[in-house]
Amino acid sequence: MAARRLGSAGRGGLIARPGYDPRTMPSPDASSADLPEHVRKLVTEIEREIGEDAPDGHVRDGRDRGETAGDAAEAELTRPIVGHGSLHTPHGPVEEAVREILVEIGEDPDRQGLKGTPDRVHRMYAELTAGYHVDPDRLVNGAVFDVEYSEMVVVKDIPFYSLCEHHLLPFFGTAAVAYIPRGKVIGLSKIPRIVEMYARRLQVQERMTQQIADFLNDRLGPQGVGVVIEANHLCAVMRGIRKPGTVMTTSAVLGLFRSRDRTRAEFFSHLERRSPFE
Numbered sequence: 421m422a423a424r425r426l427g428s429a430g431r432g433g434l435i436a437r438p439g440y441d442p443r444t445m446p447s448p449d450a451s452s453a454d455l456p457e458h459v460r461k462l463v464t465e466i467e468r469e470i471g472e473d474a475p476d477g478h479v480r481d482g483r484d485r486g487e488t489a490g491d492a493a494e495a496e497l498t499r500p501i502v503g504h505g506s507l508h509t510p511h512g513p514v515e516e517a518v519r520e521i522l523v524e525i526g527e528d529p530d531r532q533g534l535k536g537t538p539d540r541v542h543r544m545y546a547e548l549t550a551g552y553h554v555d556p557d558r559l560v561n562g563a564v565f566d567v568e569y570s571e572m573v574v575v576k577d578i579p580f581y582s583l584c585e586h587h588l589l590p591f592f593g594t595a596a597v598a599y600i601p602r603g604k605v606i607g608l609s610k611i612p613r614i615v616e617m618y619a620r621r622l623q624v625q626e627r628m629t630q631q632i633a634d635f636l637n638d639r640l641g642p643q644g645v646g647v648v649i650e651a652n653h654l655c656a657v658m659r660g661i662r663k664p665g666t667v668m669t670t671s672a673v674l675g676l677f678r679s680r681d682r683t684r685a686e687f688f689s690h691l692e693r694r695s696p697f698e
């Protein structure tokens with residue numbers, strides 16, 4: 421049974437808004453067309469619905485992706501990364517740095533199993549941090565609707581994987597996002613994408629929770645927003661600071677979710693209820 425601990429926010433408490441400032445948020449890279457192909461594809465997948473036209477005019481759908489997934493994955497492994505700045509390869513600064521780490525921990529970076537590791541690590545981190553390149557306007561584009569609905573909308577059990585910025589180790593779990601509209605709703609499928617946009621960055625769980633809440637608040641101007649994230653942190657589990665299986669819970673509540681006990685209680689009761697389909 422997983423032990424739980426409430427994050428600094430506590431129920432109903434508001435986490436300080438560490439560092440959230442739309443002006444300093446990493447802006448979508450003007451040169452995102454120059455991103456390595458595998459990262460650009462990810463960014464596009466987060467920004468757009470499957471089936472929507474991708475920027476290159478290529479229509480993606482599940483079938484298309486299914487047929488070519490194996491080939492594409494194979495191609496990804498062999499295709500050189502093309503990019504700009506520190507993304508240049510082969511033997512760019514990232515690869516050199518990874519080699520140095522391998523040497524430093526007493527490994528031989530030239531032995532067979534490690535030969536491709538600097539390149540793989542570089543590729544992987546570019547993917548795991550692709551969220552920096554997602555354009556929030558493109559993500560939301562066309563999916564905000566005028567609807568006179570003023571009951572709570574809850575999307576829960578949204579899985580995510582992120583990287584703790586203190587150790588560059590994964591933390592992962594689920595997010596629950598709720599809001600009470602004020603004349604505007606957002607397409608349901610966009611909410612997991614918003615989570616993804618913030619998860620694919622170097623993060624601390626508290627900030628990620630707040631960023632998701634702030635984003636919806638800014639875009640929809642709702643009567644209130646609530647976000648709860650539960651996650652396992654490998655930096656804690658693997659390094660033995662906390663007992664394995666410890667789950668950290670953080671919450672961010674705005675508007676009615678903050679000011680009205682009844683609203684908050686309704687939100688938390690949604691989180692306790694199991695899905696009727698289980």
Ligand SMILES: [Zn+2]
Nearest residue numbers: 584586587655
């Ligand atoms: Zn950590």
